Amino acid sequence: MSTETGSDLSPRFGEFGGRYIPEVLVAAHEELEEAYETARRDPAFQLELADLQRHYAGRPTPLYLAERLTSEVGGARIWLKREDLAHTGAHKINNALGQALLAKRLGKPRIIAETGAGQHGVATATVCAKLNLECVVYMGTEDIQRQSLNVFRMKMLGAEVVPVDSGSRTLKDAINEAMRDWVTNVRTTHYLIGSAIGPHPFPTMVRDFQAVIGQEARAQMLEQAGRLPDVAVACVGGGSNAIGLFHPFIDDPVRLVGVEAAGEGLAAPGRNAATLVAGSPGVLHGTRTYLLQDEAGQILETHSISAGLDYPGVGPEHSWLKTTERAEYIAADDAEALEGFQRLTRSEGIIPALEPSHAILPAIRLAGELGEGGDVLIGLSGRGDKDMHTVAGALGVTL
Amino acid sequence: MSERLRARFAQAKGEGRAAFVAYVMAGYPEPSLTAPMLLELEAGGADVIELGVPFTDPLADGATIQRANEVAVAAGVTFADCLGMVREARARGLTVPLVLMGYDNPLLAYGEERAAADAAAAGADGFIVVDLPADEAGTFRRACAEHGVSFVPLIAPTTAAERMGEVAAAADSFIYCVSVTGTTGGAAVPPEVGDLVATIRRHTELPIAVGFGVSTEEQVAMVGRVAEGVVVGSAIIAAIEGGSVEGCVDRVRSYVERVTGRSGNGV
Numbered sequence: 001m002s003t004e005t006g007s008d009l010s011p012r013f014g015e016f017g018g019r020y021i022p023e024v025l026v027a028a029h030e031e032l033e034e035a036y037e038t039a040r041r042d043p044a045f046q047l048e049l050a051d052l053q054r055h056y057a058g059r060p061t062p063l064y065l066a067e068r069l070t071s072e073v074g075g076a077r078i079w080l081k082r083e084d085l086a087h088t089g090a091h092k093i094n095n096a097l098g099q100a101l102l103a104k105r106l107g108k109p110r111i112i113a114e115t116g117a118g119q120h121g122v123a124t125a126t127v128c129a130k131l132n133l134e135c136v137v138y139m140g141t142e143d144i145q146r147q148s149l150n151v152f153r154m155k156m157l158g159a160e161v162v163p164v165d166s167g168s169r170t171l172k173d174a175i176n177e178a179m180r181d182w183v184t185n186v187r188t189t190h191y192l193i194g195s196a197i198g199p200h201p202f203p204t205m206v207r208d209f210q211a212v213i214g215q216e217a218r219a220q221m222l223e224q225a226g227r228l229p230d231v232a233v234a235c236v237g238g239g240s241n242a243i244g245l246f247h248p249f250i251d252d253p254v255r256l257v258g259v260e261a262a263g264e265g266l267a268a269p270g271r272n273a274a275t276l277v278a279g280s281p282g283v284l285h286g287t288r289t290y291l292l293q294d295e296a297g298q299i300l301e302t303h304s305i306s307a308g309l310d311y312p313g314v315g316p317e318h319s320w321l322k323t324t325e326r327a328e329y330i331a332a333d334d335a336e337a338l339e340g341f342q343r344l345t346r347s348e349g350i351i352p353a354l355e356p357s358h359a360i361l362p363a364i365r366l367a368g369e370l371g372e373g374g375d376v377l378i379g380l381s382g383r384g385d386k387d388m389h390t391v392a393g394a395l396g397v398t399l
Numbered sequence: 400m401s402e403r404l405r406a407r408f409a410q411a412k413g414e415g416r417a418a419f420v421a422y423v424m425a426g427y428p429e430p431s432l433t434a435p436m437l438l439e440l441e442a443g444g445a446d447v448i449e450l451g452v453p454f455t456d457p458l459a460d461g462a463t464i465q466r467a468n469e470v471a472v473a474a475g476v477t478f479a480d481c482l483g484m485v486r487e488a489r490a491r492g493l494t495v496p497l498v499l500m501g502y503d504n505p506l507l508a509y510g511e512e513r514a515a516a517d518a519a520a521a522g523a524d525g526f527i528v529v530d531l532p533a534d535e536a537g538t539f540r541r542a543c544a545e546h547g548v549s550f551v552p553l554i555a556p557t558t559a560a561e562r563m564g565e566v567a568a569a570a571d572s573f574i575y576c577v578s579v580t581g582t583t584g585g586a587a588v589p590p591e592v593g594d595l596v597a598t599i600r601r602h603t604e605l606p607i608a609v610g611f612g613v614s615t616e617e618q619v620a621m622v623g624r625v626a627e628g629v630v631v632g633s634a635i636i637a638a639i640e641g642g643s644v645e646g647c648v649d650r651v652r653s654y655v656e657r658v659t660g661r662s663g664n665g666v
Contacts, residue, residue, distance in 0.1 A: 020503055020530045022459045024555035024580050026562070166465060167455065179458040184581040186557060283503045283530065284456060296477035297508025299455040 009037055011200035013320035019199040021286045025179075028186045033201040035106050040208065045101065052097050053212065056130065057087045059094075061213075063220035069347040075367040076374030079229065081217045083241065083381045084352065090382030091213060091241045092123035092194060098209035100127040103190035110134040110189040114178045116143055116171035116237070117308035117355065118150025119382055120194030125159035135159040138177045142169040143307045150386050168301040171237075171311045175285050195238025196315035199286030203316050210244025217377060218248050225375050231255035231366050234379035235358045236329065237273065237309035239318045241381035246327060255328070257366065258318060259359045261304035262331035269294075273302040274331035275314040276322050289316040305334040305390060306354035308382075332358040338394055340364075341384065353382035354390065401549040403496040403524050404572035407446050408606040408627055417623035419444055419659045420608050422500065422632030423651070424451035424467035425484055426476030428644050434487040439648050441495045443655030447608075448493075449527065449630065452481050452501030459529045461584035463633040463640075478509045482521040489522035498551060500527040506539070515542035525549030525572060533569040540569060551575050554599055567603035573628060574603060578611045584633025588612040593625035619658045631658065 012018055019029060039045040053059040062085060066078045083091035103111055111133045115121030121137040128135035137154055141163045144151050154161050167173040175198075182191045196206040214232075221229055232249055234242035236258040246256045263272035272278065275290045282291040284299060292300040292312040304310045321327035332340070340360025345351045352360070359378050367376045384391070392399050411418035421440045425433050433450075440448055453471035457464060478501075485497060499518060506514045506528065518526070525548050531539060533552045543550040549572040554563060557580060567574060576599060578588040588611065596607050608628025613619060614637075622629045638654040639647045 018535055019532070020535055021532060022529055022555070022577075023532050023553040023566070024459075024557050024577055026532055026534075026555075027557040027559055030559075166469070172456065176456050176458045180461070180582045183459060184585060186580055282507050285458070286530065291504070293504065293508065295508065296479075297454075297505035298472055298477075299504070 009033060009201055009204060013317045014323065016289050016316035016319040017200055017203060018288050019286060020283045020288065021199045022183055024183050025186060029199055029201070031106065035102055036201055036205050039102055039105060049098055049101060053094070057093045057097060058085065059212065060216045061085050063217055063224055065224070066348050069344065070367070072347055073364050073367045075372060076230065076370035076376050077225065078363060078367050079221065079225065079375060079377045080350070080380045081213060081245065081377060083213060083379065084350070084383035088119070088123045088126050089385065090119040090123065090353065091210060091244065092120040093126065094212055094244070095194065095206050095209040095240060096120070096123040096127040096192060099190070099192045100131050100133060103133065103192070104131060106190060108188060108190040110185065111192050112136045112138065112178050112181050112189055113192045113194060114138045114171065114174035115194060116174070116310055117306065117353070118143070118147040118154070118386060119308060121159070121161070122150050122153050122157070124192050124194070125154040125157035128159065129157045136181065137161050138164050138174040138181070140164045140169040140171060140174050143171065146390055147307055147386060170302070170307065172299065195240040196243045196317060197238040197285060197287060197313060203287065206240050207243045207247055207317060210240050211247045213241065213244040213379065214246060214248035217245060221375070221377065227375065228252055228254055229375040229377035230370055231257055232377045232379070233257045233259060233359045233363045233366065235259050235309060235355045235381060236276070236314060236318060237261070237311050237355065238313070239315040241379050243315055243317050245379040246321070250326065256321070256326065257362065258327055258329045259362050260329060260331045261306060261309035261358055262333035263303040265333060266331060270301045271303045272331070273304040273309050273311060275312060276318060276329040277331045281319065284313045287316045289319045290314050290322070305337055305394060306358070308353070308355040309358065330362060332362060336361045338391065341391060351384040352380055353384045354387045356381045400519070400524050400547045401572045404447065404549055407496050408573055411446050412627060417626060418446035418606070418608065418628040419655070420447040420449060420610070420628050420630040421445035421635055421655055422449040422451060422630065423635055424453060424464065424471055425481040426453060426471035426474050427467040427636070428470060428639055428647060430474055430476055430480065430484070432648060433484040434491060436648050436651060437488040437493050437497070438491060439652040440655055441493055443652040444659035444661045445655055446495060447628070448495055448497045449500040449632070450481060450485065450497055452478055452499055452505055454502040454505055457502060459582055461582035461633060463584040463636045467636050478505045478514065482517055482523070485521045485523050496524040497522070498525040498527055498549070499523050501529065503528050503531045511539045512542045515539070515546045515548055519546040519548050523548060525551050527551045527553070527575055533566045536569065544571070553577055556580055556595055560598060563599055564602040567599065567605070570603065570605050573606040573608050574599060575630070576607050576609045576626065578609050578613070581611065583611055586612050588618050588622060590621065592622065596626050616658050
């Protein structure tokens with residue numbers, strides 16, 4: 001299976017993926033694909049990236065056995081892959097470092113990015129500060145409101161944050177606006193896409209940069225647990241942390257479970273973001289993948305309590321893993337995410353971001369089903385400091 | 400039909416002028432006005448009409464055409480509705496060729512094969528799909544060819560010379576040349592567009608129509624000197640926006656008359 005999507009730079013994952021872009025961007029994608037193909041085989045590039053991952057981003061991140069949570073559940077052991085402990089507080093730094101180094105190689109001094117929760121924007125602004133690159137981040141006004149702390153962080157890091165007031169004023173519209181910037185400034189600018197979405201080679205490249213999560217976790221499980229996990233669970237918005245966790249386990253007998261955001265419920269179109277669970281295939285943002293859309297092919301608005309999952313598309317490799325049934329996709333709603341958030345916070349003293357909070361209750365259920373002797377691995381993609389206002393609001397507390 | 404497009408470009412060439420290609424958004428400012436608007440575009444001097452198919456996420460369009468998309472989407476205008484508007488305009492006497500222009504997803508949702516067949520039946524002559532570059536267009540191009548409608552590829556200033564032949568080979572009526580790197584209605588068409596057209600010309604004998612950044616009479620005239628077609632979009636949408644809804648059809652007609660310097664046929 002991995003040979004189809006692993007080492008070669010195939011533009012497709014089965015029927016999904018591809019490059020559905022305006023002609024003006026074709027040359028930039030070909031150039032990027034070539035640069036990436038060269039870089040991934042270049043020991044100097046890999047060495048530079050590994051050095052930054054270690055000394056700058058704080059890798060490897062720990063694999064942590066959640067003992068209290070495990071004993072509360074009374075089933076399989078629950079392990080957390082602690083991406084919340086990476087620099088800037090989420091897995092987003094893995095991809096930002098890789099792509100920014102590539103932009104340097106391409107000689108492009110200007111970086112643009114989209115952000116939903118602000119984590120990718122912060123990671124990009126951070127890396128641009130370090131590598132002395134100009135940084136412009138597009139962010140929906142709805143997200144700016146719910147993630148004001150991250151907006152300020154980006155500004156402190158020297159990035160320009162451009163509010164996007166079109167459409168649903170969230171991640172999808174920030175991507176549209178970043179694409180518009182890119183078609184205008186393509187000769188000087190690299191678009192540092194934050195998830196394993198978009199046109200080829202982005203889904204493959206972002207997956208590769210995030211696969212460090214699963215590579216480390218796999219080795220750590222073998223070392224600390226003495227075996228591979230029975231199941232790996234991760235939240236899925238665009239799906240970069242999930243594909244990064246899943247990919248190194250593709251050829252192993254490990255169940256892969258992606259958890260999407262059911263928002264206010266799957267029965268309410270426009271009020272959830274469960275693309276793989278409730279959507280159908282189409283083309284958006286340059287790739288063929290599952291989408292939340294109406295019968296006429298118009299993209300639906302989405303809702304999730306977590307800005308980072310609030311997206312009507314999903315990485316094309318997940319669409320392929322779904323149709324080939326190598327991975328399963330389920331959804332957790334806002335209330336379940338809040339409950340998962342509180343469970344982990346209280347039992348382990350680890351405050352997760354609202355995105356991976358979606359994976360907690362499903363993982364607890366799986367641990368119960370597996371019973372003692374089993375192992376459940378959760379991709380804890382980020383920390384929850386940024387979400388305190390949202391959580392307080394949802395719990396009826398005024399800060 | 401591809402044939403109707405080729406004939407119209409040939410006619411304009413025979414008259415010693417560039418064809419004027421006018422873009423409007425289906426359902427904008429409201430669905431009932433689209434068919435009358437198409438007829439007035441022809442009366443005002445348009446040789447070819449591009450009818451925009453609304454989409455929620457028009458990522459290659461600037462603010463003006465984005466707004467038109469939003470209004471049309473909010474009015475619930477679907478690809479099927481667009482075909483209804485074409486049928487109505489044809490029934491009321493529209494004779495100029497008409498190309499449907501938009502994004503891939505509404506066509507996929509309708510079904511590519513069915514979209515080509517029903518477009519032909521409705522009296523449309525071709526498609527421009529902004530996010531379907533020639534290399535991804537295989538299936539849809541075959542469907543278009545089968546039903547006699549044209550697939551119009553785009554070439555941009557960033558298109559590599561060695562790719563131009565490949566893209567041009569996908570064309571069967573005309574080629575849409577994007578004049579600048581940017582969105583619709585953004586930067587003005589640069590004088591060097593003549594060089595770009597000349598480079599494309601080395602790869603095709605088909606007519607080349609230049610769009611993006613063309614709005615004033617001077618720009619229309621300048622582009623008309625170097626290419627076989629001049630495309631105007633955002634400026635027409637701006638004319639629609641520039642006053643009362645009742646008056647919008649008249650404003651569009653006078654704008655087109657002014658920039659083409661004619662009414663009815665022939666510059």
